[in-house]
Every structure is written in C-alpha cells, then in structure tokens.
Amino acid sequence: MTMALDLAGVRKRYGDRDVLQGIGLNVEPGEVFAIVGPSGAGKTTILRCVDFLARPEAGSIRYDGRTASRDLRELLALRRRIGMIDQNPLLFRGSVFYNVTYGLCARGVEGPDLRVRGFRALEAVGLLGLVDARASGLSAGEAQRVAFSRAIVSRPDLLLLDEFTANLDPANVNALEAAVRGYNRETGATVVLVTHNLFQAKRLARRVALLMDGEIVETAPTEKFFESPRDPRTKAFVRGEFAY
Amino acid sequence: MAGDIVQITLLSLLVSGTSTLVSTLIAVPVGTYLGLREHGGLRLLRNILFTLYGLPPVLAGLLVLLVLSRGGPLGPLGLLYTPLGMIVAQVVIVTPIILGVTMSVVAATERRIKETAFVLGADRQQLSTTVLRESAAGVLTAVMVGFGRAISEVGAVFIVGGHLEGHTQVLTTTIITDVEQANYPHAVALGVVLLVIAGAVYFLLYRLQERTLP
Numbered sequence: 091m092t093m094a095l096d097l098a099g100v101r102k103r104y105g106d107r108d109v110l111q112g113i114g115l116n117v118e119p120g121e122v123f124a125i126v127g128p129s130g131a132g133k134t135t136i137l138r139c140v141d142f143l144a145r146p147e148a149g150s151i152r153y154d155g156r157t158a159s160r161d162l163r164e165l166l167a168l169r170r171r172i173g174m175i176d177q178n179p180l181l182f183r184g185s186v187f188y189n190v191t192y193g194l195c196a197r198g199v200e201g202p203d204l205r206v207r208g209f210r211a212l213e214a215v216g217l218l219g220l221v222d223a224r225a226s227g228l229s230a231g232e233a234q235r236v237a238f239s240r241a242i243v244s245r246p247d248l249l250l251l252d253e254f255t256a257n258l259d260p261a262n263v264n265a266l267e268a269a270v271r272g273y274n275r276e277t278g279a280t281v282v283l284v285t286h287n288l289f290q291a292k293r294l295a296r297r298v299a300l301l302m303d304g305e306i307v308e309t310a311p312t313e314k315f316f317e318s319p320r321d322p323r324t325k326a327f328v329r330g331e332f333a334y
Numbered sequence: 335m336a337g338d339i340v341q342i343t344l345l346s347l348l349v350s351g352t353s354t355l356v357s358t359l360i361a362v363p364v365g366t367y368l369g370l371r372e373h374g375g376l377r378l379l380r381n382i383l384f385t386l387y388g389l390p391p392v393l394a395g396l397l398v399l400l401v402l403s404r405g406g407p408l409g410p411l412g413l414l415y416t417p418l419g420m421i422v423a424q425v426v427i428v429t430p431i432i433l434g435v436t437m438s439v440v441a442a443t444e445r446r447i448k449e450t451a452f453v454l455g456a457d458r459q460q461l462s463t464t465v466l467r468e469s470a471a472g473v474l475t476a477v478m479v480g481f482g483r484a485i486s487e488v489g490a491v492f493i494v495g496g497h498l499e500g501h502t503q504v505l506t507t508t509i510i511t512d513v514e515q516a517n518y519p520h521a522v523a524l525g526v527v528l529l530v531i532a533g534a535v536y537f538l539l540y541r542l543q544e545r546t547l548p
Contacts, residue, residue: 143449170455180446183468192464193454244455 091277092119093154093171093247095140100149102135102304109135111304112149119154122274122281124295124312126288126327132304133284134176137250140282141174153248170197173246177253179237181225186217186236189225193244211243212236215269231262238266242273249273251283255290267294288328292316300324338500339520343527346504349417349491350484353424354432357484358477360425361433365476366466368433369440370448383437386430395490398423402494415496420504423490432480439472440465474543481535485528505531 095117102110109132117123125133138144140151142158142165150157158168170193181189191199191208199207212218215235220228228236234254241249251270255263267290274281285291291298292312299309300323308321319325368376400406402414402422413419443465451464466473488506495502497511505528512521 141453143452166455166457169452172453174453180444180450182447182450182464192451192456196451196455196457196460240454 091245091247091279093280094119094152095248095280095282096150096152096155097136097140098150098152100136100139100146100151102132102139102144102146104135109304110139110146113301113304113306115299115306115309117280117282119280120274120278121297122270122283122295124283124285124291124298125301126285126291126298127301128327129286131301133286133301134252136301137174137252137282137284140248141172141250142169170244171247172250173241173244173248174250175234175237175241175252175254177256179233179240181228181233181236184225185221186212186223186225186228187221189236190221190240190243192240197244207243211239214242214272215239216265231258234258234262235266235269238269242269245277245279247279249279249281251281251285253285253287254283255287256285263290270294288316288330300327302327338503339523339527341500342503342505342508342524343531345417345502346485346506346528347531349420349424349504350481350487353421353428353484354477354481356421356425357428357432357480361429361431361476361480362436362466362473365433365436366440366462369437369443370462370465380434380437383430383434387434389427389430390489391427391487392489392493394427395423395493398426398490398494414494415498415502417495417502420491420495420502423494424484424487427487427490428480428484431483432476435476435479436473439469439476442472443469471543474539478536478539478543481539482532485532485535 095115097113097115100110100113101108113136125136127133135144139146153168159165182192187208190211191204194204194207209218209221212221215238217232217235217239220232225233225236238254249270255266258266270281271294273279283291283294295312297309298312298315300307300321302323308315308319308324310319315324316328319328368379398419399414401408402411402419403409413422447468448461448465451461456464486506488510491504492507492510495504495507497503497507505524509521509524509528512518512524
C-alpha cells in the first residue's frame with residue numbers, strides 16, 4: 091500500500107518555456123512530501139508528469155525503483171496505483187455516489203463491495219449524508235471533499251494533491267487535511283503535496299522541497315526547511331519576502 | 335384517404351426511424367473514436383465529412399440507385415424500389431451528419447473530463463464511454479438533426495423507392511406528387527402529419543436532452 095517515487099533530470103517544455111529544468115526528487119515510501127513554490131514555478135507540471143498527464147522531454151521517473159512500462163496493461167495497472175486531486179476538481183454528471191465509485195467501477199468492483207467501499211470513502215470526509223445528492227448541486231468545499239473520497243476509494247499507493255484546499259474555508263481545509271493524515275496513517279500510502287500554502291506544508295509534510303523557475307532549490311525535513319534553511323532563496327521564501 | 339395517410343405515415347416513420355437508428359449505431363461509436371483522437375489525418379477526414387454533410391440527397395439517391403440497380407454491385411439483392419433500399423439511401427445521407435456532429439461534440443468535450451477519467455483509472459474504452467456520457471446532450475442533438483434530415487428528405491427516397499403506390503410512398507414524395515396533380519387538400523393533410531411527427535420527435539428528444547443535463 092505504498093510507493094517510492096524518484097525523479098531524475100526531468101525536463102518539460104511548453105512552447106518556448108522550460109517549465110521543468112532537470113528536476114531531481116526522491117520521495118520515500120509512506121512519506122508525506124510537500125513541494126512548495128510560487129505560482130508558475132512548475133509544481134503542477136511535476137504532478138502531471140508523475141501521473142502520465144504530461145510526458146517529460148528528458149529524465150526519468152521511477153515508481154518503486156522502476157520506470158513505467160510501455161505495455162498498456164502494465165501501465166494501466168501502475169496508473170491505478172496513483173490517485174490525484176487538483177485545485178478545481180471536475181465532478182461528472184450524476185450522483186455523488188456515482189462520482190465516488192467511478193474508479194472502483196473502472197476496476198470492475200460491483201455489488202455490495204462497491205456500496206460498502208463507496209460509503210466508507212464518503213464517511214472519511216463526513217459526507218455520507220450526501221450519497222444520493224446530485225454532484226452539480228454541491229458547494230466548492232463539498233465538491234473537493236467528494237473528489238478526495240473519489241481519489242482514495244480505490245486505495246492508491248501514491249496520492250498526489252495539487253493545491254487541494256486552495257480557496258476553501260478553514261473548516262473544509264481542516265476536514266481535508268485530517269482526511270489526508272488519516273489516509274496516510276491507515277494505509278501507509280505515499281503522499282506528494284503541491285502547495286503555495288507554507289502553513290499547510292508545515293502541518294502535513296515530513297519533508298519539504300522548494301521549487302522555483304522549474305528547479306528544485308532545496309529539499310529538507312520540514313522543521314529544518316522552515317527553521318534553518320540553507321539556501322538564501324528558501325530563507326526569503328519562508329519569511330514571505332518573495333514578491334511574485 | 336385516411337387509410338392511405340396512415341399507411342404512408344407509418345412507412346415514413348419506418349424508413350426514417352430505421353435509417354436514423356442504423357446511422358446512429360454506426361456514427362456515434364465512430365464519431366466518438368475520431369473525436370478522441372488528435373492526429374494530422376483527422377483534418378482531412380473532417381473535411382471529407384463536411385463535404386458529405388452537404389451531399390445533395392438527389393446525388394446520394396443516384397449513387398444508391400446505381401449500386402442497387404440490376405447491373406450494380408448489390409443488384410442481386412433486389413433492394414431497388416423497396417423500403418429497404420430507401421433506408422439504405424437515407425443511411426448514406428444521415429450517417430455523415432450524425433458522425434460529424436458527434437465527432438465535433440466529443441472533440442469539444444472539456445479536456446478535463448478526459449483527464450479526470452484517466453486519472454481515476456479508466457482504460458481506453460471506459461474513457462470513451464465517460465466522454466460519451468458527459469456529451470450525451472450534444473450526441474442527442476446529432477441524432478435529432480439526423481432524424482430531421484431523414485424525415486424531410488425527398489430526392490433520394492424518390493429515386494431509390496420509385497414512389498410506388500401502396501409500396502414505397504412516403505409523406506414527402508406523396509406531397510410532391512399531390513402538388514403536381516393539384517391535389518392540395520391531400521398534400522396539406524400530409525404536410526400537417528409531417529409537421530406533427532417532426533414536432534413530436536423533437537419534443538421527445540428535447541425532453542431526453544433536458545434529462546441528461548446536470
């Protein structure tokens with residue numbers, strides 16, 4: 091129920107712009123790892139490359155020490171070990187239950203097992219009462235919580251969170267952060283969190299990396315990252331002295 | 335008079351309904367497949383489809399006539415001047431329309447729908463099904479447009495069906511011959527029936543479309 095993630099020399103270009111310029115990262119199995127940085131630094135692109143939504147021009151991404159297979163079936167099996175939630179989740183037409191159990195149905199789960207697992211995933215974010223509600227009628231906070239339960243219902247070994255609580259009120263932020271901690275503790279899954287919210291990185295992560303202009307500036311255990319960073323850019327960033 | 339109107343109406347519904355159904359079964363899966371692909375050859379295919387959009391029904395009828403006529407490749411099947419032959423002609427006309435609209439609707443589906451399904455572990459087929467489900471309102475529009483073309487079409491069914499009394503007469507071809515013979519009351523009655531059918535089908539599909547919206 092966990093996964094090691096290693097990136098080496100990952101480069102990604104969009105048009106004329108080098109978004110990632112040789113990223114190197116090692117995320118240990120079961121770790122909650124945060125990537126912080128200003129907007130446009132390339133944080134989301136890293137997650138998109140890890141989840142096969144974008145293809146790097148160079149470098150390697152290793153999952154449990156192995157690069158992704160070119161065999162479509164093996165690739166699908168690997169993809170299904172990864173869950174991802176972004177800032178503005180898109181919910182499909184239909185009920186909350188349909189959305190939450192989408193990934194399970196894709197994996198062939200059905201019958202009572204489907205119902206029990208769907209209910210459990212909704213319970214984890216406190217939304218069991220909305221199981222039959224239409225997804226289009228949810229508030230932003232509820233939609234994000236549904237998206238979270240939809241991502242964890244299939245028990246991914248690697249959970250990617252892209253600014254997953256941006257624009258939410260404190261109550262929803264607390265609920266979602268508690269759900270991430272609970273999922274990580276219960277399953278031992280690896281969590282990679284991308285955020286520009288330093289407080290959130292501090293609250294959730296064991297290690298933090300600063301990404302600026304497509305390059306990793308510094309990676310350190312959370313306390314060290316915030317209390318005694320090595321790089322002057324990290325010092326400036328954690329003190330909020332970066333104007334961007 | 336009433337008896338022949340019922341018979342003509344039923345044949346019109348049979349021919350247009352069946353051809354729309356067959357075209358839908360062909361065009362929706364193919365249109366979905368093509369709408370999800372992003373490669374250079376697609377532009378050429380789109381141009382061909384848009385040309386077929388505007389295929390004059392008379393020309394389609396002539397082509398089908400040549401194929402189904404005694405000397406044609408499908409001549410031995412004996413489909414010429416039969417309702418089945420008329421259905422074939424309408425399928426030739428309606429399929430590109432439904433296919434083209436479906437392809438455009440699927441291609442225009444929000445990229446994030448495809449990405450969300452992908453991220454949630456959908457395989458290629460599940461991804462297509464999800465996109466189709468999310469584009470259901472647009473695909474229903476494609477079917478509506480296709481049926482509208484089929485029920486109002488006159489040139490191809492005239493050529494291929496031959497407008498044989500009691501055998502291949504449909505509403506549109508009968509209205510034409512009624513006007514030629516100055517049988518205006520009969521033509522107007524058939525016109526009203528045609529209008530009611532078109533209205534009823536559109537209303538039904540519109541309700542269906544409403545139900546598919548969030």
